[in-house]
Amino acid sequence: MLDLHLPAEMLDHVVGHLHNKPVTLKQCCLVSKSWIPRTRKHLFADARFQAAENLRSWRETFPDPLTSPARYAKTLYIDPLVVTAADAEVDDWIRGFSRVEHLVVGSRRSVVGMSEVSFVPFRGFSPILKSLRVDVPILPSARIFKLILSFPLLEDLAAIAHKTSVGSDDGSGENEMQAAAQPSSSPTFTGSLELHLGGGMGSFARRLLSLQGGIHFRKLIVTWVHKEDPLTTMALVEACAHTLESLNISKSYCTSIQHPHPHR
């Protein structure tokens, strides 16, 4: 009935004030059909899949990705180990999250299994993705980088890991090289870059620095853990010299930087 008397914008505004009250929002959702989209926008703004049950439950409740409330999600949290273990056909549901702007790929589980995780299904699932945060025990550098490059509008990037894998990454034999076409242009990278990599930032930074379009970050947050990290930081600062407005350097307290071995 309210719909008849109040403009939609005003109703949106009223419901917007309830964005952090899920119980009330669920009640609002039952008012009328026209209220469903404006409440779902807030109810499903953050989607988290950090346990196998979460994903199973989601797929059972919303079997059709096209009609699921996934399209309301702005932030998506994924534990790649959970998702991969729970659903081999991960591709189906992830495509529904095509309007996600912030993706967090995180896991605090053991490093075992990270080498088996495939990021192919996640590539480019949301063409408007603006920020990506990867926080895992071991960073499969090459595969993560392919994931990064699949989001053309990416502005903010964070990579946090205790270790980084080296070389072509990790043995899962991923037919990923062929699975996804390489993008013609790299992301814009005009926001912030945060790097805290236990194995050193070098290899990851080199990939960034070799991008054709360059990097244009305005904010740089780095943690020095490895002896080469200061030099890597300087290279990043130089690459972003014309745009950099904020620089945050942390020296890891537990792992004080030591003298590099002399090159004889």
Added chain:
Amino acid sequence: VLIPSNPSIFLNHIVRPFSIRIRTDDLILFPDGPGSPLVDLSGATKLKHVVFQLDSWNVQWVITALQTTIPKHRDLRQITIDVPYNLARKTFETSFRQANSFEENFKWAVGEANCEQWLDFDHLLVQLWESRSIHTKGECVVMCFMKDYVLCLLPEATKKGIINLAEHQYGTQWI
């Protein structure tokens, strides 16, 4: 290997612009010894805010980095020094072993050489403040129990009111 284009840095040869020492040994990153890597910010002239989180009371690397911002960086508004909880706790645990005044104990725990570096840093903050039309403000982020002690390391900046003290806000992260 990532090699910066700054002409003052070459493999195996370092010429630090504001140092009276010139080293030509193999210690590429650490012209001041352990814990003092060289960070050249001279090219990043749009910098507005820099934050240095310490792992020890050695601030030579901070001074070295800030010296490279003189005189081009006219937009630099704030310099933040972050003293993390672990460092603060360790310092306090060490200082309790002495039986002098709290301030003396604190300075003893920080170390004489480090205290001198902080005085240099103090002087640099004042210099940056006075040399620019848009003042560069200093900020120290510390644990609440350490606020009064840190000020004694920065006497001139404290006296001129150009250093702001902030407390650590340890929030929760996701996961």
